[in-house]
Amino acid sequence: MSEPAAAVTSTPSPISPASPARRMRPRLSDLGLSPGKLTRLKRLLYDHGPGGGTILVLPIDQGLEHGPIDFFDNPDALDPGYQYRLARDGRFSAIALHIGLAEKYYHEYAGDVPLILKLNGKTSIPPDAEAFSALTGTVEDAVRLGADAVGYTVYVGSPAQDRDFDQFHRVRADADRFGMPVIVWAYPRGESVGKKGGKESLYAVDYAARVALELGADIVKVNYPVHSEKDQQSPAPYNTLNLSPEAAFHKVVTSAGRSLVLVSGGEKVGDRELLAKVRASMDAGATGIIFGRNLWQRPRDQALAITRELHAMFREYAEPRG
């Protein structure tokens, strides 16, 4: 039933001496986590994936968010089994997806790759001006399926953010009740965001990270902020900050406080650029990455090859089990 044994079989992460950047990553023991959240997070951070307190997530919710359009680059990727096998064989910390891909495929990989159940989503068909992602599943679905975390997208700044907050606080409360970690996809969106520097501006990404912390995210997924001329439309002092990419991301991680930070991959880029971005993120205190298209839009061999490089890099950031 299964494919040949995992192609990524590096030995358990040895503990390297702490790099300077490493001290910014929050320690699990400081986070006030309930035993259930702690147990589940340790599975993601230590028992699976590169370990050592880092996390490497493979998302496959793009079929909902963007449509099958994303699978043209690598037609194999249209079959959700492709991503499941990539997550398993590449020893990812977890795979993140919606209820349908969980119910129809996860039984073949249950226990082999941890599951993050994404709980809300939308299509890209209507415009993003009033972006809002409705529920596609519940925390109880996640418990039932044996997931180790849930994912939820908050569109920070959208005109619909009131419905979003209201919807999220119920998810968060259920997650607290069940001891289920919550990962917030913190995405600036909406026309007001557009007028204040845009969704990739430091102003917007920084605000989104803090909102996730305030609302109760255990982990927050952010995009790497991009400096552009539009920053001049951001409120002061963001309009004149002019930080280096590394410094800007460092600021975002600081704003996230005790929410662990995952960096979003975004569109596919070259290997060198990808690895550089990951290293910069980890240096700035990120806990890990969540890369989809950058991995499964590559052919399997290339995807596994770069995954091996990511494992190797993450070992440099490993910490003792907390």
Place this chain on the structure above:
Amino acid sequence: MSEPAAAVTSTPSPISPASPARRMRPRLSDLGLSPGKLTRLKRLLYDHGPGGGTILVLPIDQGLEHGPIDFFDNPDALDPGYQYRLARDGRFSAIALHIGLAEKYYHEYAGDVPLILKLNGKTSIPPDAEAFSALTGTVEDAVRLGADAVGYTVYVGSPAQDRDFDQFHRVRADADRFGMPVIVWAYPRGESVGKKGGKESLYAVDYAARVALELGADIVKVNYPVHSEKDQQSPAPYNTLNLSPEAAFHKVVTSAGRSLVLVSGGEKVGDRELLAKVRASMDAGATGIIFGRNLWQRPRDQALAITRELHAMFREYAEPRG
């Protein structure tokens, strides 16, 4: 892990002879409070903070309401631990914040500084024309965390006030059921407010205070009304009142009836101005203040210094345990 012992260690508030203004502060025993509300309010009014029936609250919800932008003045303040330590070491009556900052940080300060869980909020990204703050937590969250009160923002006059009232009455009913005091942030907002004198006009602030009383606030947080030419757009007789700032605030406190009044700090001002505003408020019958940026945008030493002055001033307004 903690900083040097509390810098504000003034002895328990002695009881001063009642000043004339003091007779306007409602007495707890007149308020028809259930035993649970009474017990919790006494903690805020007598057992913590300056005591003597006064209240000094440190809010840190600005990261959600305004974004990380508010932390540039004092970068230390970006870490929520900064405000927690300031609240503890400055012997505040309570710290007020959202669920995320409670769950991730409060365990380190539990029992050392009372908690007010803010239950709704929004970002400042979309415009305020239809302002509405959605739920971020519940009264049951507050009970679970050991909070002594909940906070809720009502945007009086907003086109969305119907959703707001509806949402609030459920919070208020839960609070009644659990004996949890409710603090209403009573903020005039929306385009109709703008056309009738604006959100700082006496008309608007006075109306907002009364609305909080009518809806069931145990404590109401109001802004100090500001006289301006826009008052001429307010309905009669507000358009011709021309009250002194003190008289205007006195009117607001009277409209709030048996809802205890907290004065909002707003943007950072100089020490002298700040203390004068507090004294005028207390003279007019306020029960206390809720100052955030005016405290934590100052460096710790300066923040503690002015906190000491506030403690000293509040002792002049102390009343015997009711």
Place this chain on the structure above:
Amino acid sequence: MSEPAAAVTSTPSPISPASPARRMRPRLSDLGLSPGKLTRLKRLLYDHGPGGGTILVLPIDQGLEHGPIDFFDNPDALDPGYQYRLARDGRFSAIALHIGLAEKYYHEYAGDVPLILKLNGKTSIPPDAEAFSALTGTVEDAVRLGADAVGYTVYVGSPAQDRDFDQFHRVRADADRFGMPVIVWAYPRGESVGKKGGKESLYAVDYAARVALELGADIVKVNYPVHSEKDQQSPAPYNTLNLSPEAAFHKVVTSAGRSLVLVSGGEKVGDRELLAKVRASMDAGATGIIFGRNLWQRPRDQALAITRELHAMFREYAEPRG
């Protein structure tokens, strides 16, 4: 703590011979009331107030509906205790108000003056074009507080009437479940009403009275219809009716069927005009009146004086306990 004993101490209502108008007032025994509704209504109609099957209600929800603006004429009235004492000392059948004024003040008057808990409301700040009053309390709050009825405003004809009906049917169902009488403030509102004769037209008031009956009001509060040129915009045959004020109101009472009718006071008028309006209403089959500003905007002595006159008049309309 209380003021001198009640200034209105007329003996229990003697039973006068039935006036002609009296036969139009529905008899309680004909209304199919559940025992709980019957018990509570008898308290309002016979045990308190002028008795004899009539009802005299003092409302104090204007602080929410209009703001503190209504209290300038008589500054004493800004303190809700003023209205409570007026209701008690003037032997009103009940006082009608929102949850906040009930929770903070009613404990001082509990059992001395019956309580009608108003369950929805709004401010006057936004325009009335899409008028909708959101919930501020629940029938269960009313039960808990010992109220003898609940009040609910339906804005008949408003673009928001769908939400209104939906909200009301839940309140009505709760009231049925708990045996709690429901008083509907039946107010025509919205731009379509404006185009068809306006909110005071017979067309609109008559329609509103019937809507209250259809939706399940035990008592309906209506405004006295006002004949004007705008009636010509009403649908036929209202555009040509040309009824006397008494006949017009008689029509409204007839449309209300087995919903008992209360007449609304509206803005303050002179004594003579007020008493004439009441007599006309009672002659036309009203069960009583609900006058707020016309009473508490008067100084206490004048308010009690006119209340005595109302008691005397109501004795003429008394019926034997039904």
Place this chain on the structure above:
Amino acid sequence: MSEPAAAVTSTPSPISPASPARRMRPRLSDLGLSPGKLTRLKRLLYDHGPGGGTILVLPIDQGLEHGPIDFFDNPDALDPGYQYRLARDGRFSAIALHIGLAEKYYHEYAGDVPLILKLNGKTSIPPDAEAFSALTGTVEDAVRLGADAVGYTVYVGSPAQDRDFDQFHRVRADADRFGMPVIVWAYPRGESVGKKGGKESLYAVDYAARVALELGADIVKVNYPVHSEKDQQSPAPYNTLNLSPEAAFHKVVTSAGRSLVLVSGGEKVGDRELLAKVRASMDAGATGIIFGRNLWQRPRDQALAITRELHAMFREYAEPRG
């Protein structure tokens, strides 16, 4: 309304050097407590009573458990106000009682003395052979009243222990949900206990302490075991242990593990005996005592005098705020 100011006004507990026995008391930070439980326990252990991590509880549930028979020695004690004032003026950590005494009296002392709501009880009229205490209140009652803990009696070994466990696990789950500490009165009872050494035997008390830990008690109230000839009927090796009273109690505290131990007072004894028992208990690792009859069966002056001695003794066992 209140009596002369507190007769026990010793200054806040200074921190003494740790005595050897002190190291046996579990530290709050080791107990895995939720923020709500931690907050509430700190009130009992540090903010009220002797403080320094110790606890001194005044129970008044004997009117239910034994009947008014217990109040003949000191007729003043028949009025529950007597115990409330004794708890307040003697600066007890808390008063423990049933819902009726809470609802009718606590409002006078709310916030002045912490409340432990006892949730189950029985009378002494039927025999104890199948002892079972039914619910008299709920955790939600405790939340509503502002209590800082709940109390529950488990009759370990009773033929009815199955109903007891079932009833308790629901109380425990509610307490977890609301962050409310649970104090278990762990009492061996029933005919099988009688056959195995009796309810005061080390076998029975030791077993009861462990059962409380296993079932989830945050604090366990135990009786001091009494060595007697009946011990020979206990299972081996209890039938031959022959421990000193201090060693026996030390064993019980060890069996309670991370449940904090309160020693029960039982019937009234002389001052010297009482103080010796307390010292032995604290030396063995108890966190405090819960003495009722031994305090309120004494006249007020004598009760306050011995309370002062208890405060003084507890200061020797004080630890820094945990």
Place this chain on the structure above:
Amino acid sequence: MSEPAAAVTSTPSPISPASPARRMRPRLSDLGLSPGKLTRLKRLLYDHGPGGGTILVLPIDQGLEHGPIDFFDNPDALDPGYQYRLARDGRFSAIALHIGLAEKYYHEYAGDVPLILKLNGKTSIPPDAEAFSALTGTVEDAVRLGADAVGYTVYVGSPAQDRDFDQFHRVRADADRFGMPVIVWAYPRGESVGKKGGKESLYAVDYAARVALELGADIVKVNYPVHSEKDQQSPAPYNTLNLSPEAAFHKVVTSAGRSLVLVSGGEKVGDRELLAKVRASMDAGATGIIFGRNLWQRPRDQALAITRELHAMFREYAEPRG
């Protein structure tokens, strides 16, 4: 705080050639398990403990079931931390215990050793004639704590088995809803069992194993049947079967069908006897063992030594990840 690093550090289980007995162990993929149950069982069977589809559980519920009496042999074992560290350092598949030991201690080991939350229990004080174990926790508690299975004792044949079945079917339904594996402690008990060969007879153990299967156990814990003269009282043909111990146990495993079988350890026996019993059990198709007293009544060094032997033996029974 923790002891020296794990004493049992054998490398991940290599896959040995299947032994003949192995074919009797049900395959996970044949059991119709939901994804949640499958995920959680794989953690117990492959990710922790000896792996390879086997399971080695350390139970510590004897403090409730037998009292502290079981801890005299090895006083260190009175501290639940002893068992937790033994489970972690000895690389057990899981530790099984009640809610109190989970809430107070598990936070220190969360994620390091899987948790099986035992959901019902009783003391040994009353006689076993009507044995019934009442609930001490719920499946939702298990979810909240991050447990990977729940345990439940069914007293097969007890006069109270009707209440037991009723109680169990609710637990089983909750477990189905949450995807939580259920381990049934299937224990023959009660006076009727005594009359039909006794609780250790093949008749009784065999029946109990089948009952667990019928009621929905994912795993059943049974005692090794003991042949004795009392077997003659069993119904035919059990009264004449005369099977070898191995054959008898083989029969029990067969009766358990697709419920995986765990062998109970019972009272402490010598090393040789213990290992022989385990081998016989595994040869007969058991999936693993659940040994408490036989491990933690040994001093830590000896306990770890025999645990190493168990690991080595289990490797002989390892199967590829299913």
